[in-house]
Amino acid sequence: MSKETRSQKSYTWQRFLEGWSLFYENLVGRIGLILLLVFGLMAVCSYIPPLIDPMYHPMTGVDPDVFRSTPPSAAHWLGTDNIGRDLLSQLLTGARIAFLVGISAAFMSIVFGTLIGMIAGYAGRLTDSLLMRFADMIMVMPSLLVVLLLSSLFGQLNIWIIVLLIALFRWPGISRVIRAQTLSLKERPFIDTARVAGASNLRIIFRHILPNVLPMALLYMTFRVTSAIIVEAALAFLGFGDPNTVSWGMMLQWVWKTGHMFQAPYWLLPPGICISLITLAFYMIGRAMEEVLDPRLRKEEQKV
Amino acid sequence: MSSSSRSPILQVEDLLKTYRTDRSLIKRSSVKLTAVNRISLEIERGEFFGLVGASGSGKTTLGRLILKLEPFDAGSIRFNDLQIHGLKGSKLKAFRRQIQLIPQDPYQSLNPYLSVFDTIAEPLIIHRMGNPGERKVRARDALEAAGLSPADDFFPRYPHQLSGGQRQRAAIARAMVLKPEFVVADEPTSMLDASISFTIFKLLSEIQKQKKVTFLFITHDLAAARFLCNRIAVINQGEIVESGPTLDIIENPQTEYTKSLIQAQPSFSFAQKAAAAT
Ligand SMILES: Nc1ncnc2c1ncn2[C@@H]1O[C@H](COP(=O)(O)OP(=O)(O)OP(=O)(O)O)[C@@H](O)[C@H]1O
Ligand SMILES: [Mg+2]
Numbered sequence: 264m265s266k267e268t269r270s271q272k273s274y275t276w277q278r279f280l281e282g283w284s285l286f287y288e289n290l291v292g293r294i295g296l297i298l299l300l301v302f303g304l305m306a307v308c309s310y311i312p313p314l315i316d317p318m319y320h321p322m323t324g325v326d327p328d329v330f331r332s333t334p335p336s337a338a339h340w341l342g343t344d345n346i347g348r349d350l351l352s353q354l355l356t357g358a359r360i361a362f363l364v365g366i367s368a369a370f371m372s373i374v375f376g377t378l379i380g381m382i383a384g385y386a387g388r389l390t391d392s393l394l395m396r397f398a399d400m401i402m403v404m405p406s407l408l409v410v411l412l413l414s415s416l417f418g419q420l421n422i423w424i425i426v427l428l429i430a431l432f433r434w435p436g437i438s439r440v441i442r443a444q445t446l447s448l449k450e451r452p453f454i455d456t457a458r459v460a461g462a463s464n465l466r467i468i469f470r471h472i473l474p475n476v477l478p479m480a481l482l483y484m485t486f487r488v489t490s491a492i493i494v495e496a497a498l499a500f501l502g503f504g505d506p507n508t509v510s511w512g513m514m515l516q517w518v519w520k521t522g523h524m525f526q527a528p529y530w531l532l533p534p535g536i537c538i539s540l541i542t543l544a545f546y547m548i549g550r551a552m553e554e555v556l557d558p559r560l561r562k563e564e565q566k567v
Numbered sequence: 568m569s570s571s572s573r574s575p576i577l578q579v580e581d582l583l584k585t586y587r588t589d590r591s592l593i594k595r596s597s598v599k600l601t602a603v604n605r606i607s608l609e610i611e612r613g614e615f616f617g618l619v620g621a622s623g624s625g626k627t628t629l630g631r632l633i634l635k636l637e638p639f640d641a642g643s644i645r646f647n648d649l650q651i652h653g654l655k656g657s658k659l660k661a662f663r664r665q666i667q668l669i670p671q672d673p674y675q676s677l678n679p680y681l682s683v684f685d686t687i688a689e690p691l692i693i694h695r696m697g698n699p700g701e702r703k704v705r706a707r708d709a710l711e712a713a714g715l716s717p718a719d720d721f722f723p724r725y726p727h728q729l730s731g732g733q734r735q736r737a738a739i740a741r742a743m744v745l746k747p748e749f750v751v752a753d754e755p756t757s758m759l760d761a762s763i764s765f766t767i768f769k770l771l772s773e774i775q776k777q778k779k780v781t782f783l784f785i786t787h788d789l790a791a792a793r794f795l796c797n798r799i800a801v802i803n804q805g806e807i808v809e810s811g812p813t814l815d816i817i818e819n820p821q822t823e824y825t826k827s828l829i830q831a832q833p834s835f836s837f838a839q840k841a842a843a844a845t
Contacts, residue, residue, distance in 0.1 A: 274725040274726075453675065453676050455636055455670065455676075456670060459667055460667070460689060460741070461659075461693045461694060462689070471678050471681075474678075474680035
């Protein structure tokens with residue numbers, strides 16, 4: 264390509280395109296992506312059943328002819344729960360809740376983790392030690408137990424509180440990775456030239472370090488989605504979920520509480536399989552992203 | 568600063584910088600490494616001053632101390648008769664406007680996520696100079712003066728879309744956009760090949776003559792120093808072993824160390840070529 268025809272693509276965009284083509288060659292990543300698309304479709308479709316008939320509403324819709332849990336039928340493709348609510352409609356709504364919980368909790372923990380990691384790595388010395396000891400403390404805390412304790416203290420938790428709690432417990436791992444990256448970025452000469460030009464610490468962190476650590480942060484976000492979905496499901500299954508939401512964990516809790524664990528596989532299996540597959544999907548995507556990012560990271564470090 | 572125009576722009580006195588290097592994790596014993604050992608020197612306004620020494624002699628460290636990128640242990644650095652130690656607030660900001668750095672490695676010295684325009688305009692934004700329109704004009708002038716024209720073709724590019732020499736020119740434009748009085752150039756061409764190095768040297772010497780900028784030029788290459796610098800100081804293991812007019816030192820070296828530096832130069836053909844070209 265000559266200088267004139269070389270397109271003026273931004274570095275971010277070019278890296279994204281390069282990464283995408285590598286990602287797409289990766290079988291694991293492709294399977295993960297397809298799985299995720301299926302779940303995305305489920306989440307979108309969750310709005311349809313209540314429109315067809317109010318009895319398909321996942322929470323409040325009750326089939327007037329059903330008085331106990333029924334296996335799949337023409338009216339209820341996946342059957343009903345013990346009070347006659349449609350299981351398919353619950354399962355679809357569960358996908359929406361999983362995305363909501365997973366992505367928002369992961370996003371929040373990424374924001375905390377990236378900020379704290381950058382500050383610790385950039386400030387160094389005492390700030391760094393304090394923040395990292397704090398991160399260690401949270402990392403070794405049995406987070407599920409603490410959330411259980413909190414919810415037994417404060418009664419039923421709202422889904423957003425659960426999201427926030429998950430985020431608050433899941434940032435330390437990310438902050439360690441971001442801190443390590445910040446430590447090496449800090450030594451790069453463009454940080455020196457920024458300081459010589461009079462840039463404030465805030466400007467250096469947000470203008471110069473942040474864009475460079477963002478790809479790594481996004482990678483870790485996919486792993487955090489996985490763990491957030493699992494934590495929410497576990498909480499819900501143990502009876503500490505938000506009683507006003509239909510998550511897959513809640514569905515499992517209802518199977519268990521109504522004593523259908525071993526009588527109604529059509530009720531037990533779908534949410535169980537969905538939880539496994541959606542976490543697997545995010546995990547596979549994360550792994551593939553890691554492979555895309557990793558050789559390039561190594562290559563960049565060799566240039567130093 | 569007209570009152571200080573008689574005195575040297577930079578005065579370094581008895582400067583000491585040590586690094587602690589931990590020898591072992593268990594014993595906590597640390598070794599002190601003296602990177603800059605009681606250095607004194609003066610740089611006159613408008614001169615092209617060279618700092619020459621072998622690898623690890625402390626050149627970069629001295630440059631970083633002068634740029635206030637690191638604290639020092641003892642001694643003093645005065646810039647325009649102002650002690651740089653402990654500078655804060657608006658005085659620090661004013662200092663930052665007057666002294667700039669051209670770093671060694673153009674592949675590492677530009678943020679890969681910033682376009683050429685954002686890179687060059689950043690110092691103007693930091694020092695709140697002009698409105699966006701005026702900043703564009705100043706950035707354009709700086710880039711074209713650094714030899715990348717038409718500037719508007721280069722503005723939207725990112726560092727990965729530039730050659731090594733072009734990157735170094737962008738870095739020079741960034742350093743010059745604030746119209747600094749003093750520039751530290753730390754081996755600005757060590758990552759570039761000889762012919763490109765030569766064009767960069769010519770650019771620096773042009774800038775120094777036209778803009779009346781004072782340069783501290785750091786190099787291990789006596790030939791480059793001879794081409795560019797009117798005075799040099801030779802540094803060895805953190806100490807200045809001799810200093811004076813460049814030609815005096817090259818023709819009549821006083822120390823074995825300087826002699827060895829001259830001998831390490833395969834020939835002075837480069838300098839002769841440069842001299843012939845000017
Ligand atoms: N941050 C640091 N911590 C510990 N030691 C350091 C540090 N920076 C530099 N040194 C040491 O100080 C000495 C001088 O280093 P400096 O980088 O100033 O050398 P230099 O003359 O610029 O060498 P080169 O020509 O290779 O760039 C070296 O021995 C180096 O190992
Ligand atoms: Mg050096």
